Amino acid sequence: MKVVVVGAGIVGAACAFHAASAGLDVTVVDRGPVGAGTTGRGEGNVLLSDKEPGPELDLARLSRVLWDEAGEELGPDTLELEAKGGLVVAGTPRALTALRAFAARQTAAGVRAEAVDRVVALEPHLAPGLPGGVHYPQDAQVQPVLAAVALLRAAVRHGARTRTGEVLAGTTGRDGRITGVRTADGTVLPADAVVNAAGTWGGEVGRRLGAPLEILPRRGFVLVTEPLPPMVRHKVYSADYVANVASDGAGLETSCVVEGTRGGTILIGASRERVGFDTTMNPAVVTALAAGACRLFPFLRDVHLIRAYRGFRPYCPDHLPVVGPDPRVPGVLHACGHEGAGVGLAPATGALVTAHLLGRSWRGADPAAHPGLLPDRLLTTGGVPA
CATH class of the missing domain: 3.30.9.10 (D-Amino Acid Oxidase, subunit A, domain 2)
Structure with a gap:
């Protein structure tokens, strides 16, 4: 399966890392350097302490485990991972x-x-x-740009590719399914699935893919x-x-x-x-x-x-990220809208996206277990413009 991840911030890097580690054919595209957006402006929080019980806390608890595993695999110094509490x-x-x-x-x-x-x-x-x-x-901290770079480098070691370019539109087949993305230089990157991990620009990238979000x-x-x-x-x-x-x-x-x-x-x-x-x-x-x-x-x-x-x-209007497949455009998955919790929630977001792509549960990251994060919740509450 060919997967294009739009966005090279911490969430996009985590999606690429998990998807490439699972053997998927991954290309990450961003108009700027790794971590140049919200990721590079954050504190690197990995927090459980500020989250009410519910889907976001579930995501945070899984992420906390996965950050430790990433530290073991990549080396805690590459992330500046500190379990400071x-x-x-x-x-x-x-x-x-x-x-x-x-x-x-x-x-x-x-x-x-x-x-x-x-x-x-x-x-x-x-x-x-x-x-x-x-x-x-259990609260911890990473250096967010170092962490994004480390995850993306690990994804590349698993076969992922990176390229610089602005995504202008998605391409679709006769059945309406996404078939790739077109960048500003006219290149078409073919894809069986496109992951919108564009952070603050996730709403605009969603619109360009035919699946707008209110972010x-x-x-x-x-x-x-x-x-x-x-x-x-x-x-x-x-x-x-x-x-x-x-x-x-x-x-x-x-x-x-x-x-x-x-x-x-x-x-x-x-x-x-x-x-x-x-x-x-x-x-x-x-x-x-x-x-x-x-x-x-x-x-x-x-x-x-x-x-x-x-x-x-x-x-996002309801303070929850949007993670999972968009019902309007088959093949488009969102991984954005994390507000200030993107660094902390990135590993579990990548795990959930990978589970969706593979069509199965992944080590406790069950695609059906977090309906409170799926895009269709916003369709029913008016969070996504018609």
């Missing part, structure tokens, strides 16, 4: 009650979540007086400090982060997220706003993120920022 902290007793109720639901779904009364025992540099939190030992850009900023000695041990974020992730608001929302990197810098987020593809630097967002981080970790008041970067999360 996450610490979610509450600022008030009321927030702590809500956080622990949320954690109890996750525990019932198979997530390891440990109540913590003295959060400074895990993070000594936290502000004093915080009432408590929840520790998630919107949601801008976010990340601040980077000067390199420091190890000061932050876990991914640490405030309890309101989960609510902001699930919000439908178009306006600016910020919540405090702080974590260290292997290189010694500290990453500070997170902001969300729907402003189209506007890349304008907004000093007010930088100020809000820095202030929130200093409240959580007072030592940051004396630390220099060296840069701020921004990117666009591929946002």
Whole structure:
């Protein structure tokens, strides 16, 4: 089976890796370098802690196992895979009650979540007086561009090919089934299946393939400090982060997220706003993120920022990714719309897409087991334009 994967970000690389490892004939096409879109603008989160029980958490739990397996196969240093764990902290007793109720639901779904009364025992540099939190030992981090490159190189070792070019349209046969894609230079890449892994541009690529999706850009900023000695041990974020992730608001929302990197810098987020593809630097967002981080970790008041970067999360209206075959165009599969969770969910997405392509269950990745992710859910709820 010939498979064309459109998109060389972390999700496209994972799809190519799993499909090529299964013996499929894979070509990955992207108009830019590996990881040049949303992947290169993210923090590399591999999180269970921020997901409600349901299909996304199921995908995250499978991905967490597959990230460990990828680390064993490719070498953890090639991914900068760190099983650092996450610490979610509450600022008030009321927030702590809500956080622990949320954690109890996750525990019932198979997530390891440990109540913590003295959060400074895990993070000594936290502000004093915080009432408590929840520790998630399964949370991890990778360096997203390195991870995408490593997965794609492994796919190439299994026979996959890569090429640079913009996909302008799909080609179809008389029965309406996809037969390939046409790129901007006029090349037609033949395919029995085409995987739309175009991230924030997944809606537009879907339209070009005859299967449009409503995927919107949601801008976010990340601040980077000067390199420091190890000061932050876990991914640490405030309890309101989960609510902001699930919000439908178009306006600016910020919540405090702080974590260290292997290189010694500290990453500070997170902001969300729907402003189209506007890349304008907004000093007010930088100020809000820095202030929130200093409240959580007072030592940051004396630390220099060296840069701020921004990117666009591929946002779906119901906050779930679109993974699987499109009923409108046989042979088209989607693997996009992951919002800010693409890095964490990439391996399981690749496994599910491969299972669909092979027409069978793959090591627990059953194509029929995640109907909440399939494109037809959006057809029935109005998420896909007619």
